[in-house]
Amino acid sequence: QVQLVESGGGLVQPGGSLRLSCAASGSGLSTAAMAWHRQAPGKQRELVGIIYDTGRTTYADPAKDRFTISRDKTKNMIYLQMNSLKPEDTAVYYCYSRVADGFVSWGQGTQVTVSS
Numbered sequence: 001q002v003q004l005v006e007s008g009g010g011l012v013q014p015g016g017s018l019r020l021s022c023a024a025s026g027s028g029l030s031t032a033a034m035a036w037h038r039q040a041p042g043k044q045r046e047l048v049g050i051i052y053d054t055g056r057t058t059y060a061d062p063a064k065d066r067f068t069i070s071r072d073k074t075k076n077m078i079y080l081q082m083n084s085l086k087p088e089d090t091a092v093y094y095c096y097s098r099v100a101d102g103f104v105s106w107g108q109g110t111q112v113t114v115s116s
Contacts, residue, residue, distance in 0.1 A: 001026050001027070001103070001105070002024060002025070002026035002027070002028065002029065002032070002097045002099060002103070002105040003024070003025045003026055003105065004022055004023070004024050004095040004096070004097060004105055004106065004107035005022065005023045005095075005107055005108070006020060006021065006022050006093065006094065006095045006107045006108065006109060006110040007020070007021050007022075007023070007110060008020040008021045008110060009092075009093060009110030009111045009112045010111075010112070010113070011113045011114075011115065012085055012112070012113070012114055013085075013114070013115070013116050014085060014086060014087060014114055014115075014116055015084060015085065016085050016114070017081070017082060017083045017084075017085065018082050018085065018112060019079055019080065019081050019082070020036070020079065020080040020082070020093055020110060020112070021077060021078075021079055022034070022036075022077065022078045022079070022080075022095035022107060023076065023077055024076040024077070024078070024095075024097060025076060026105075027099070028099035028100055028101070028103075029073075029076050029097070029099070030053065030073060031053045031099070031100050032053060032097045032098060032099045032100070033050055033051070033052050033053065033097070033098045034050070034051050034069075034071060034078045034095070034096065034097050035047060035048070035049065035050040035051070035069075035095075035096040035097075035098075036048040036049055036067075036069060036078075036080045036093055036094070036095060036096070037093070037094045037096055038089075038091035038092065038093045038094065038112075039091055039092050039094070039109075040088075040090060040091040041090075041091075043091075045094070046060065047060050048060055048062075048063045048067060048069075048080065048093070049063050049067060049069045049080075050069070051069045051070070051071050051078060055071065057069050062088075062089075066082065066083050066084045066085075067080060067081065067082050067083070068080075068081040068083075069081075078095065080093065082112070085112075085114045086114060087114045087115060088114075089112065089114050090112060090113050090114050090115070091111075091112060092109040092110065092111050092112075093109060093110050093111075093112055094106055094107055094108075094109045095107035
């Protein structure tokens with residue numbers, strides 16, 4: 001079983017940057033696919049991007065060229081660096097993991113608000 005704890009959310013002005021962190025614990029993390037999702041008020045949860053155990057990343061269109069996911073396997077941490085933030089990036093951001101046997105875990109989420 002995997003536990004995920006996000007941190008780093010907050011209020012940022014449009015055009016600003018923010019880095020979210022996700023601390024993971026449990027078994028199977030070294031081969032797990034990790035991801036960030038987000039959910040804006042009144043909207044469905046959507047994928048931001050994925051980082052695989054190989055380090056390969058894929059991003060949803062809204063995140064391309066602005067967001068970067070990275071991973072430190074030695075610390076069981078994943079990060080989401082967000083640049084050029086826009087008001088429409090306002091959402092609760094969730095960390096996600098899927099281990100090799102298919103078991104999925106979610107963090108509790110961290111609020112990101114982009115506003116002047």
